[in-house]
Amino acid sequence: MSELLRIATAGSVDDGKSTLIGRLLYDSKAIFADQLDAVATTSKARGSDAPDLALLTDGLRAEREQGITIDVAYRYFATPKRKFIIADTPGHLQYTRNMVTGASTADVAIILIDARHGVLEQSRRHAFLASLLAIPHLVVCINKMDLVDFSEEVYEEIRSEFEQFAAKLEVRDLSFIPISALTGDNVVTRSQAMGWYTGSALLDHLENLHIASDRNLIDVRLPVQYVIRPHQSRDADLHDFRGYAGTLAGGVMKAGDEVTVLPLGRTTTVSAVWGPGGTKLEEAFTGQAVTVELADDIDIARGDLICRPQNRPFVGQDLDAMLCWLTEQSSLVPGHRYTIQHTTRSTRAVVEKIDYRLDVNTLHRDEQVDELGLNEIGRITLRTQQPLLFDAYRRSRETGSFILIDETTNNTVAAGMITGPAYQHDNVVWHDGAVARDARPAPGDGQGMTLWLTGLSGSGKSTIAAEAERLLNESGRAAYLLDGDNLRHGLNADLGFSAGDRAENVRRTGAVAQILADSGQVAIVSLVSPDAEARDRVRAAHQAAGLRFVEVFVDTPLEVCEARDPKGMYARARAGEISDFTGVDAPYEAPARPELTLSPADGGVDASAALLVAAVEQASTTVPGTASETITREGNEDD
Numbered sequence: 001m002s003e004l005l006r007i008a009t010a011g012s013v014d015d016g017k018s019t020l021i022g023r024l025l026y027d028s029k030a031i032f033a034d035q036l037d038a039v040a041t042t043s044k045a046r047g048s049d050a051p052d053l054a055l056l057t058d059g060l061r062a063e064r065e066q067g068i069t070i071d072v073a074y075r076y077f078a079t080p081k082r083k084f085i086i087a088d089t090p091g092h093l094q095y096t097r098n099m100v101t102g103a104s105t106a107d108v109a110i111i112l113i114d115a116r117h118g119v120l121e122q123s124r125r126h127a128f129l130a131s132l133l134a135i136p137h138l139v140v141c142i143n144k145m146d147l148v149d150f151s152e153e154v155y156e157e158i159r160s161e162f163e164q165f166a167a168k169l170e171v172r173d174l175s176f177i178p179i180s181a182l183t184g185d186n187v188v189t190r191s192q193a194m195g196w197y198t199g200s201a202l203l204d205h206l207e208n209l210h211i212a213s214d215r216n217l218i219d220v221r222l223p224v225q226y227v228i229r230p231h232q233s234r235d236a237d238l239h240d241f242r243g244y245a246g247t248l249a250g251g252v253m254k255a256g257d258e259v260t261v262l263p264l265g266r267t268t269t270v271s272a273v274w275g276p277g278g279t280k281l282e283e284a285f286t287g288q289a290v291t292v293e294l295a296d297d298i299d300i301a302r303g304d305l306i307c308r309p310q311n312r313p314f315v316g317q318d319l320d321a322m323l324c325w326l327t328e329q330s331s332l333v334p335g336h337r338y339t340i341q342h343t344t345r346s347t348r349a350v351v352e353k354i355d356y357r358l359d360v361n362t363l364h365r366d367e368q369v370d371e372l373g374l375n376e377i378g379r380i381t382l383r384t385q386q387p388l389l390f391d392a393y394r395r396s397r398e399t400g401s402f403i404l405i406d407e408t409t410n411n412t413v414a415a416g417m418i419t420g421p422a423y424q425h426d427n428v429v430w431h432d433g434a435v436a437r438d439a440r441p442a443p444g445d446g447q448g449m450t451l452w453l454t455g456l457s458g459s460g461k462s463t464i465a466a467e468a469e470r471l472l473n474e475s476g477r478a479a480y481l482l483d484g485d486n487l488r489h490g491l492n493a494d495l496g497f498s499a500g501d502r503a504e505n506v507r508r509t510g511a512v513a514q515i516l517a518d519s520g521q522v523a524i525v526s527l528v529s530p531d532a533e534a535r536d537r538v539r540a541a542h543q544a545a546g547l548r549f550v551e552v553f554v555d556t557p558l559e560v561c562e563a564r565d566p567k568g569m570y571a572r573a574r575a576g577e578i579s580d581f582t583g584v585d586a587p588y589e590a591p592a593r594p595e596l597t598l599s600p601a602d603g604g605v606d607a608s609a610a611l612l613v614a615a616v617e618q619a620s621t622t623v624p625g626t627a628s629e630t631i632t633r634e635g636n637e638d639d
């Protein structure tokens with residue numbers, strides 16, 4: 001089955017959007033002969049020999065002009081390689097609203113720029129929206145190249161200006177193609193007139209865009225849409241059937257999986273997964289409609305969510321979100337009550353405050369606002385009557401988005417993208433405690449410190465750290481393991497694996513470790529933490545607070561980690577199912593001067609854990625807050 005690509009187009013009619021869509025349909029022979037004839041006839045009647053391809057989408061435009069029922073029109077076409085859906089969002093003023101509604105499921109956004117005019121305000125707006133909506137791929141088509149003599153300089157100038165702006169946004173994959181939708185240059189076939197351009201034509205680019213790894217296969221999320229109860233079926237075989245139906249919003253689910261049902265929090269096992277038409281599935285993936293059976297009878301209702309016990313969404317009533325206001329009939333006013341529709345759950349919500357309104361052209365934040373009007377985007381704090389089960393939109397577009405409905409008109413008035421749970425962090429002041437560090441009845445000898453294990457996934461950090469934690473506690477020394485995977489289920493559940501998120505992961509974990517160390521315990525951190533500078537910042541913070549910090553490099557070669565592959569992650573990364581995987585397509589910076597380096601040559605988990613315990617003993621003799629020296633190994637002083 002060829003993979004479907006959802007495309008959102010951005011650009012006004014003048015930029016050549018209709019012509020481009022028409023050209024894609026025409027040159028890929030995706031339109032019907034009678035439509036072609038009609039276009040040829042109309043074009044001739046208007047005195048043109050060449051077919052006016054914009055006419056192909058004119059029918060849609062006419063429909064739109066009559067009313068506002070169709071804001072976004074979808075065009076389907078296919079090539080032997082792939083099927084495509086283009087969401088054709090009309091330009092003009094309604095643009096923001098239409099893009100927010102039409103593009104939220106898009107795999108790729110095409111932004112059109114008129115080569116004669118260069119990067120305009122609206123180009124920046126389109127790029128911002130694509131990034132806000134977390135559309136994974138962005139293709140900037142610099143159109144009408146024929147009108148600038150196919151000039152490479154013009155192309156390069158626009159490209160560099162756009163790149164500068166995009167650098168301020170979170171855009172993962174950005175490409176540029178010089179085209180002429182009118183003449184067809186670089187749309188379906190490579191242009192003869194632009195020999196200097198070595199990339200592929202647009203259709204080729206779209207056909208080969210790698211989207212499998214954009215899907216979230218990690219976070220299992222099944223919002224329950226229907227409960228199929230026993231005795232509801234007249235079919236005797238199905239008499240005892242109790243199933244939970246919905247669309248898998250993330251992850252992979254299969255029989256035998258341990259799952260937790262939220263908000264109740266009961267844990268059970270999946271006993272079967274059914275697909276549409278009652279076919280039993282080996283495995284179900286993100287986006288598939290499924291019905292699951294569970295081993296235990298649990299009271300589950302529409303709006304509940306099935307996830308993995310160790311990987312849960314946020315549960316809460318207070319959330320921060322970016323909100324786009326979609327109607328001109330009213331404005332968003334804090335304090336007003338709406339119905340919020342989030343996955344399969346709907347409840348009441350009050351927008352508590354507008355933190356700022358964002359000027360999508362300049363990215364300027366205006367904090368002095370008390371309402372949001374049509375097409376305006378703002379960051380808001382919202383409180384719901386019932387708790388929602390949500391993720392940050394960056395992590396999951398399905399469990400991270402919602403709409404607001406006006407209860408009096410029943411109209412959708414806003415679309416929202418959740419940034420995370422809302423915390424009350426205004427006006428916070430640090431309080432010094434009344435207990436001095438050395439006055440604490442600390443467990444063990446009270447010599448708190450942080451042991452920071454860094455290394456590739458599969459290097460053995462968690463295994464060695466867990467064993468060291470056991471040994472230390474057994475010997476009466478309070479040690480607590482902060483494992484990266486585990487923290488990502490709670491404290492760091494809103495973080496992904498971008499460089500920025502990893503740095504934040506390290507910062508937060510460092511802060512928690514510091515608290516534990518301050519309390520007299522040994523905080524053992526096991527985190528890939530690939531960025532040397534981020535680790536150094538944690539070290540500096542410890543030293544500034546007069547605490548010991550011991551950096552341990554778990555130096556297991558990539559080949560060994562990959563051969564171990566304890567969670568099958570490397571295989572998935574190599575298959576392109578996971579992107580930005582450390583060691584595969586994301587960097588790892590080894591520590592320059594770690595206090596201790598562990599390697600498989602040490603002789604196994606026990607030996608490595610013993611070295612860690614020895615490191616704790618040795619570090620305890622150093623002056624806290626000073627740069628620690630390399631840990632010497634017993635009987636192996638040269639190491």
Ligand SMILES: Nc1ncnc2c1ncn2[C@@H]1O[C@H](COP(=O)(O)OS(=O)(=O)O)[C@@H](OP(=O)(O)O)[C@H]1O
Nearest residue numbers: 457458484497502505527528529530579580581582
């Ligand atoms: N893209 C990518 N890159 C690296 N690791 C990934 C990724 N996606 C998921 N995982 C799994 O998450 C674990 C690493 O999380 P960390 O919090 O330690 O990572 S980091 O310090 O923020 O880089 C790591 O667990 P460990 O194998 O225990 O290290 C992986 O299993």
Ligand SMILES: Nc1ncnc2c1ncn2[C@@H]1O[C@H](COP(=O)(O)OP(=O)(O)O)[C@@H](O)[C@H]1O
Nearest residue numbers: 456457458459460461462463564566600604605
């Ligand atoms: N010398 C060793 N040190 C640590 N782990 C080892 C060693 N030899 C084999 N292993 C195995 O390698 C795997 C390491 O996985 P894990 O501890 O989860 O790594 P990480 O936390 O760094 O991702 C475990 O399955 C562990 O049993």
